[in-house]
Amino acid sequence: MENNIITLTGTVETEAAYSHSVLDEKFYTFMLRVPRLSQNDDILPVTIAEHQFDDMLIREGNKIKVKGQLRSYNKYTALKTRLILTVFAKGIAPAYEDDTENPNEIFINGFICKAPIYRRTPFGREITDLIIAVNRAFNRSDYIPAIAWGRNAVYSENLEVGSNVMLWGRLQSRNYNKRISEDETEQRTAYELSITKIEKLA
Secondary structure: OOOEEEEEEEEEOOOOEEEEEEOOEEEEEEEEEEEOOOOOEEEEEEEEEHHHOOOOOOOOOOEEEEEEEEEEEEEEOOOOEEEEEEEEEEEEEEOOOOOOOOOEEEEEEEEEOOOOEEEEOOOOOEEEEEEEEEEEOOOEEEEEEEEEEHHHHHHHHOOOOOOEEEEEEEEEEEEEEEEOOOOOEEEEEEEEEEEEEEEEOO
């Protein structure tokens, strides 16, 4: 579907490992290191079906290009449910040093499914957090966390639940500390769409 498109160019960070099976088709996951303009890197999860798997290409240190969709699913534990994001690869190919394309591009067309949350950082930067529902085939949907900054944050703050929006940006990884108890914290990684452009359709 053309409402969810992501293209990543980066370096394979980890070897692919078996993830799960659906209707006798095996799926594998690996991590891809994608550079940012800020000289930092995003380490992003990629899932690929067995029929597209190329073990010569998906090797640690190889530079590849991935095209696909940003997918979400719920991971159930004994205590709660966590939303997990992954890039579902529709195709992979070698990438080359002279590749001039943006290494991290995403476009989604979806619907705001929770009230936007506007806030300011300790340094005064304006941020709005969004959750976007993106329709998928077979009456399924992906739920994509998105974050808007500055002027986009001010615009997004007043969007209503159910609004149809188009978003352009990049997929980013962010480490944070989750408090488990009074004495214990756990480092986790969040993935979210960092918005560079947003348009309301309806």
